[in-house]
Amino acid sequence: MPELPEIEIIKNIISPYLKGYNINYSIVRNKKLKYLIPKEIININNQKIINIKRRGRYIIFLLQNNSIIVHLGMTGNLLIIKKYKKILKNDHIDLIINNNIILRYSDIRKFGFWIWSDKNYKKNKFLNKLGPEPLNNKFNSTYLYQITQIKKIPIKVLLMMNEIVVGIGNIYSNESLFISKILPYRKSNTLTFIEIDILVKNIKHILYISIKNGGTSICNYIDPYGKKGNFSKFLFVYGRNNKLCKICKTKIFKMIHRNRSTFFCSICQI
Ligand SMILES: [Zn+2]
Incomplete structure (x- = not known):
């Protein structure tokens, strides 16, 4: 998607x-x-x-x-x-x-x-309940920290909720959690403010870098000229189950969590 x-x-x-x-x-x-x-x-x-x-x-x-x-x-x-x-x-x-x-x-x-x-x-009813844009200043550490403390659900699930923040799907939630060294299934209220601060910065960074590199062509994504994106080669965990972690060289795990594939490194992420 x-x-x-x-x-x-x-x-x-x-x-x-x-x-x-x-x-x-x-x-x-x-x-x-x-x-x-x-x-x-x-x-x-x-x-x-x-x-x-x-x-x-x-x-x-x-x-x-x-x-x-x-x-x-x-x-x-x-x-x-x-x-x-x-x-x-x-x-x-x-x-x-x-x-x-x-x-x-x-x-x-x-x-x-x-x-x-x-x-x-x-x-419009499809747009009027959407949360802030992740690249906008309204999406910041204070905002996300407040929500994580109230919601008490797995952090990856929370990041993919459009009423909290828009546009982060399975690829970029998996990736930003890896870079932030946070396990995807950790309950959101166990995250410290410092962890949230790092996560918010990494989400913005990864989205920005992906835009610069033409996006990720998983599934059938092509741009309007028919070109595939280059970001796939920068992925750390998404779609890399059983491959070696680019940081610690142990195997990347995949688990199905709430019907979505979740990828993580059990050494790098806590
Ligand atoms: Zn690792």
Whole structure:
């Protein structure tokens, strides 16, 4: 599933091709993704794109009076198509832009969705309960420490809760906990302020470095030019079960915790 870095990269790449241009019309080949594609998107006609935003894992196309909110689900990709490209089975939506490009949405597992909203997208029910952005100052040690003391749940579970902080999924929660030397299943209220302070700094650092390196291409993530991200080679624990820890050379463990794969080093992390 694409997490914050991958969505930020997608937004940054597509923005110059869309901002200030018009959507001439759309071609919707499959109306049923996670939710039905709204008729306003199916019938869209000559609408100017004012801006492109990201909030958590959502991409928002701001139009003059409305907005389109897109979530890529598990396997969604947005592609910039500059010249004819054969349409594949999982290419569900095309937005035809008045600068001769097509923004194409493909999604193998169809867990992604497109929503029509009014201009005030932040109040949309999918977005209005989201916690702070991890790269924003509102996400800081004091904020996270307070929550960890109240919640008393495994720290990795807490980091993946969108109402606490957005955009950190399984990859970046596993990685930031490894770098911070904290076991993923530790109860959040056992963490000291110093540990939380280190964790917050590492989360910001790892997201920033991943964005710089084109994101992580686990599953089928590609950027809108069809390129894979380079961050996979920097991963310490995610997807590395039974491989040797890059720090202490013991085997990385994998366990299934609340239906999600959790990876850790039992020597480096306490
Ligand atoms: Zn280790």
